[in-house]
Amino acid sequence: MKKDNHDIAYFLTNRSFVTWVKNPNPDSNYFWKKWIENNPQSRESFYAAKATIERIDFKKANVTEKDKEEVLNKILQNSTSKEISFEKPQKRIFKLHRTVYGGVAAAIVILIVSVSFLNQYNNEGVKESEIKTQSALITKTAERGKQKAMFLPDGSKVILNAGSSLSYYENFTGDTREVTLVGEAYFDVTHNPEKKFIVKSNGIATVVHGTSFNVKAYPNEGPLSVALERGSVAVQSLLHKSDSTTIFIKPGEKIIVEEQFENSLVDEFNYIEEFGWKDGILVFKDAGIEEFIGKLERWYNVDISVVGRNDHDWEINGMFKKQSLQNVLESLEFARKVKYTIKENQITIYTDLKN
Structure with a gap:
């Protein structure tokens, strides 16, 4: 399977x-050298981002937390807008020519500012006047049809998938940084060996110090899963105090949590299947009709009903990058011999049609 071609925004x-x-060091030099050797298709974006960062002055930005969050959401909107694209992107050799900058100037400026904001936040920290007691519980929500990006009080970055919410206290105090997730989110956690970062969802705690990972925990839609991009995480059960089992996963591994926690499955994962949603890629892997409908309703902010039998073991597979809802439904129509109608935001799928 062809590996994903990461764009400049990713880096x-x-x-x-x-x-x-x-601030390169021997360990990071080795890591990124091996990374680009294993992902040659991303070489263009890799070196474009590197050249951009080397030209940034990170000390001039003076912005608020709200400013950083707004910029991050602009980047997310640019990279995940659901436009219809029928042509495959052509290969291009990266050159810092004026014509190249002309085509991506706006996006590059936004990305430069965003990285500058992030670095400024990490270097200077929170000013004394902004420090408050841990009293207010904040809940951020990504509505159906949208994704939401944010920075947490410690500088950690979170991207919420559509139909998800994240709750946390206004300021992390004590010896932990705890958040509660409903739905799906990508976390890029600020490293702090003195304060564990804990994601609680569906009776499971994912514990980290500083890493990036994806947690999928939509209610009534399959088992909870955690996929690790880099670093290390420990996954624990919160439902049974007598269960002291802790399962560790490594980069490139994913845990699928079972009802009996000790029987949870750890295996390798496909990057696009787990993280592709951040880049506007809708992925189905052996999806049943309930999972298929749930994803479409969140992704496109529609309501879907089924006329006819809906107990088929459909095992739907497909990958749709920035495609319209109609394109996805046409693929379903062809693969499963069904029909559909669209009336505003109401979709009806007709099954058991006679050939």
Whole structure:
């Protein structure tokens, strides 16, 4: 299977990559050298982002937390807008020519500012006047049809998938940084060995110090899963105090949590299947009709009903990058011999049609 071609936004918002470019060391040099050897299709974006970061002055930005969050959401909107694209992108050799900058200037400026904001936040920290007691519980929500990006009080970056919410206290105090997730989110956690970062969802705790990972925990839609991009995490059960089992996963591994926690499955994962949603890629892997409908309703902000039998073991597979809802439904119509109608935001799928 062809590996994903990461775009410039991926690198410019990747804390580990930015830190390496600004402050390389033998370990990070080795990591990124091996990374680009294993992902040659991303070489163009890799070196474009590196050249951009090397030209940034990170000390001039003076912005608020709200400013950083707004810029991050602009980047997300640019990279995940659901436009219809029928042509495959052509290969291009990266050159810092004026014509190249002309085509991506606006996006590059936004990304540069975003990285500058992020670095400024990490270097200067929170001013004394902004420090408050841990009293207010904040809940951020990504509505159906949208994704939401944010920074947490410690500088950690979170991207919420559509139909998800994240709750946390206004300021992390004590010896932990705890958040509660409903739905799906990507976390890029600021490293702090003194304060564990804990994601609680569906009776499971994912414990980290500083890393990037994806947690999928939509209610009534399959088992909870955690996929690790880099670093290390420990996954624990919160439902049974007598169960002291802790399962560790490594980069490139995913845990699928079973009802009996000790029987949870750890295996390798496909990057696009787990993280592609951040880049506007809708992925189905052996999806049943309930999972298929749930994803479409969140992704496109529609309501879907089924006329006819809906107990088929459909095992739907497909990958749709920035495609319209109609394109996805036409693929379903062809693959499963069904029909559909669209009336405003109401979709009806007709099954059991006679050939």
